[in-house]
Amino acid sequence: MNIDASIKFKNNYRLQHIDTITGETLHDLEFHNVVLDQIIDAVDSSRWDYSFRIAIGNGSGTPSASDTQLFHEIKKLSESNGATGKCSKKNDNTLLFSFSVTIPANASEVYDISEVGVCFYSGTLVTHALILDSEGNPITVKKKDTDKIILNCELYITFESEGIENFSIDGFLSSSISGEALSIQY
Numbered sequence: 001m002n003i004d005a006s007i008k009f010k011n012n013y014r015l016q017h018i019d020t021i022t023g024e025t026l027h028d029l030e031f032h033n034v035v036l037d038q039i040i041d042a043v044d045s046s047r048w049d050y051s052f053r054i055a056i057g058n059g060s061g062t063p064s065a066s067d068t069q070l071f072h073e074i075k076k077l078s079e080s081n082g083a084t085g086k087c088s089k090k091n092d093n094t095l096l097f098s099f100s101v102t103i104p105a106n107a108s109e110v111y112d113i114s115e116v117g118v119c120f121y122s123g124t125l126v127t128h129a130l131i132l133d134s135e136g137n138p139i140t141v142k143k144k145d146t147d148k149i150i151l152n153c154e155l156y157i158t159f160e161s162e163g164i165e166n167f168s169i170d171g172f173l174s175s176s177i178s179g180e181a182l183s184i185q186y
Contacts, residue, residue: 033117033127060114
């Protein structure tokens with residue numbers, strides 16, 4: 001049986017900038033990003049795994065779906081830098097990929113951050129965002145050696161199928177979403 005389903009992507013970032021000496025939260029920002037064309041290739045690969053990275057940069061510009069990298073990348077943070085990720089089933093037709101990293105207070109971790117992104121597999125950038133204030137204006141977060149940054153990203157992938165009652169992503173999944181890999185069959 002063939003089922004036609006459209007795929008919609010939605011994502012959200014939250015960045016907390018904390019002075020570890022005073023405990024003061026310098027920034028607590030939530031912003032959205034552009035889902036890049038490459039995300040379709042990641043879905044099309046029929047295998048999602050947790051070899052992801054969170055990229056940070058200090059560039060400027062207007063993110064576009066055709067971007068393949070940040071404007072000016074500082075570094076990519078992976079599991080070896082303390083980044084974590086998990087996949088869960090949000091509801092019958094939506095998967096939620098959650099990524100998180102804490103950049104510690106450290107003399108070697110001092111830089112300005114104005115853009116972020118999520119990379120899958122061998123560094124393929126799939127989302128790109130400028131850091132925005134509450135009014136939607138681009139800002140730069142100036143991280144000092146006594147500050148820590150907590151960066152969280154949520155990526156929602158929703159499968160929608162018209163005319164099918166009780167549609168569920170379970171029919172698209174060939175392995176448990178709690179396992180090491182998720183295979184999407186279509």
